[in-house]
Amino acid sequence: MRLPPEDRELSPRTGYTREHWVAAADGLLEAAWRWASPRGARLDLPGPASANGVRSDGLEGFARTFLAAGFRVAGEGGKDPHGWLGQYAEGLDAGTRTPGRDDAESWPVILDHDVAGQPMVEAASVALGLRLTRPWLWDGLDSRVRDRVEDWLRGALRHVPSPNNWYLFPYTVAGFLESVGRGDAETARARDRALELLEGWYRGDGWYADGDGRAFDHYNGWALHLYPVLDAYLAGTPTPLGERLLEHLESFALWFGGDGAPVHFGRSLIYRFAAASAVGLGAVTGDTPLRPGVSRRVLSGALRYFLDRGATGEDGLLSLGWHGPHAPTAQFYSGPGSPYWASKAFVCLLAPAGHPLWTEVEEPAPSEGPGAVLAQPVPGFLLQSTPDGIVRLHNHGSDHLRPHEAESADGDDPHYGRFAYSTGTGPTARDNPSDNHFAVVVGGVRSVRRRIHPLGAGAGDSWGWAASWHRPVFGRGPATVPGLRVESVTVARGRDDVRVHRVAGAPPGAGAEQTGWATRLGESVLRPLLGWTGLDEVRAPQGTAYVPWVVLPRLTGDVHGTTVFAALAVLGTEPRDPVASATADGVEICWPDGFVVRIRFGRLEVSAG
Template sequence: MTIPFELPQEDRKLSPVTGYTRAHWEAVADGLLGAAWRWATPRGALLDLPGAPSVSGVRSDGLEGYARTLLAAAFRVAGADGKDPHGWLDRYAEGLAAGTATPGRDDAESWPLILDHHVQGQPMVESASVALGLTLTRRWLWDRLDDGVRERTESWLRGALTHTPAPNNWYLFPFTVASFLEAVGRGDAATARARERALGLMETWYRGDGWYADGDGRSFDHYNGWALHLYPMLHAHLSGDAELLARFGPRLREHLEGFSLLFAGDGAPVHFGRSLTYRFAATAAVGVGALTGHTPLSPGASRRLASGSLRYFLDRGAVTDQGLLSLGWHGPHAATLQNYSGPASPYWASKGFVALLAPEDHPLWTATEEAAPSEGPDRVLALPAPGLLVQSTGADGIVRLHNHGSDQIPPHAGEAASQEDAHYSRHAYSTHTGPTSLTNVPDNHLAVEVGGARSVRRRILPLGAGHGDGWGWAASWHRPVFPSGAPMVPGLRVESVTVARGRHELRVHRVVGAPPGAHVSLTGWATDALASELTGLHGWAERDAVRAPQGTAYEPWVRVPRLTAPVEGTGVFAALATLGGTAAEAAPADAVTEVTYADGELRVTWTDGPTTVITFTPVSVRCE
């Protein structure tokens, strides 16, 4: 699709895959900024982009427009060592003066106050973008402000230090505010407290394999890259804190070992978790790794991932004909959003421009593009800490993420069905498909049906994960939860195992404690454009396909393959799922020669020789 601003000519010698160079990144930043500023208030304190307001209201959304575009401008100007040909920083300086003049007042320019997260708390999120933007551009913006504006800005920012964040990555927002205030000589006990509090929480949230939980539960998603790694690493890098770099740098490197595999051959990030409208912000960790040197990727591979993701969205309609980032994935897509998503929310994509902090002569921009990790041979990678299994196939560039550990439910919360979240509850996600909406049949889902009520998967408890040569597995269990009004079934549980080999996914589920008259159903990948096959190997009785007319973020209308069977007491069910390729390639006759289940042991013999052996109580998986 055509974007409404001009880009430089492609350079297929330096960037043989994407054609994008550093100049393209600067041009995209300038184009997005120019379009957004057409909707600024007279003095530029608020950018009131067109669209329906978020739950936080129009004024908060306007601050969001200012703060998130400031990030893009800051990365753009700081990366150019202060060169600001479009005069972006003059506009943000005027907006800062106007917004902080009378905070909380209901007029054309005043910013909302920073309050507790449960009391219109969104301004706390934006305070971090303001603080980081001021940190990056200190020499050309902050240092040139008059004393009165600096005092008022500090006073407004301190609201983030004295109010309560949400119990997750939000604690990094006052951390970032504190980092800025200390950098400009305005630190005190409150800034030290906010900084140490966040650093302490980061240690409790770190679970291994380079992954942090987003809070005290088991929420693992793109917030790892664009928040939990980004803010501490930028603080350590910009402040020159060698001790923190030594702590957080190796974790970022380990994170990128697995996370870099979650980008398809066409540049798409895996469609998983909340806030997906931030789009190419998913490459923020890649950019920070390249900038600081804490990355396992070569410079050419890092740029391939970053530029590939940027181009993926630009080519597929993420930018409207007005030059604005839309609320959605490719184009507008309501089911991708959360209630906190407002017209300016997509501009957290600005975090992807962190790569511009690497100057023109940095290897990130001078090295020749190399293949992305998913573009090589087929790979399977188990990440036991977050309970994720990554599967990529080089022939079609598709990456699949099998979720056996991320559920976004805090430890203190219940498992009410009303909280079902399609971006976490499904068993699998990919770079080429999205989850179906909550009003349509769920894709990649194992449901127990009792009295006509279909269960949902909420809290996910991992049972292990591992990988060998060309294969891998992950397992979990969950307690089926039924919609409001349906009875809970004591003792009912589902244990699930995914084994990935090549393009094939062996999906095994053991249902325990099913009451008389219960049924079980399993669905596969939701798509009408790609081949999606789901074939029963053991326990299944019927096979059909269900339509999901609301579609996904990728397609306006999709089919979902489905298997069904009756179940009572304990039942073991095995199926083979595939995405991509052709229906013939997906047929089990071509992949599996024998399936047996006896004495609590399921044995699946593959056509190319090995046998996968799965046992329960406890769950174990081995290859013979």
């Protein structure tokens, strides 16, 4: 990728300017278009097919790169020096001539989400790309091509989306059709239904759940905020949804480390710098509390983080992974074109060159300060940053389990079920020992955490806490043990996080295990404070998205009746050495400087003094 020289006066933190973003968009597009079908309807990028099949994957490559081209050309007022729009126009013509035909160009038809439904996702990207570039692309298409494109897009309005952010795909398709005078009762229904569901999924403080249940992750920014707020912006109509984006960004900027990395948490992480798209959207629409120099620092930090670490290989293509290729980071629905949802980050290019986002001097990101602890009670998160720039996320509320779904160990997801995540570590793979995990051990079988029930979160001056309970689930034998329950509290202060677990209802002979951060040997600390009797290490040979091989510190102990365990976990090597002691109804944690945190179980209370 050919990038311009760094500008350390305007951007002292990253060196990146708007010109770097334009060059990155062009570089990604140039590399992807080398794999276009003869008439450009599909970009059949090299790599293993997704569960949706190669034809759907080829459409995905076309549609998602079209987003990057749309933001790039619209942000330049229609200037298209590389002729991207002409190539997409020919591809639109070829792809919609005979939808569903098994040939090199025809797009698959749009069906229900459970019947090869991926084209519905891509329809939204096609519609958004067309809306962004209407004066220079859509308005110049032959009327017969416009009719065919509309016919294909309307499949998104007539089929059933997945019960989550997917409802915003027909919403986006309908928004485009209405913007070009092709709206009707069908488009109105799609938009009304999406907004109705969005209201039900809104939980406060800028957080939407991704469907019914408690799935909170990066989809909050790159989908649930992005589509409706961008729709209103392109329509030139104010929306109260912008206030929610502003609320989200009040704390979301701390989800990025000092090196630019987003917190490695949740699904679809192969979208990489798309995680920063809400920051760019807020800067464009004005729905942000962040100063322009902070917004650009977060945006450019995320882009540079991945470009510097091999997200694009020698062929210039975004790989299925995090830094480089990493199979456990991808989902079953991920194909070679999937990573190009990263194109959403280029929404920042809708801010023209003279916008303060690009003219103000870069400022430090929130994670570049002396350290902070931030509670997010709505999703059940506790964020902890330290002077080394690493941000930790302690998860006591997001589980990616729908309300009707049974808890099963088969569905254990490392990107939700662990107690802690960070910008510098990734979870271990499912078939390796689990990092940052608390397990009850019954008959030699370790439990997993599926449905998470938040109990609260709060923060004081330089410290914070978050708590939850869960029902341990087992992969062999009975799925659960009647009456078995684990209540968990994380207390964060400085680099320290103290993990307290209260086990009740365990059968005779049960044990417990606690693991720490997944790092190279000697880069993390896990110390017993209360209840633990053994300490050893276990290896995860498959490594993480960050390193190819890791070792996990592990604590072990026995469960006798209702048992309380406490441990100190540190990502790094400089703990403050707190001590913990049992009280009549909980635990007291005391640091050498006299700071004390008291935890009372039952009707949970956490206080400091």
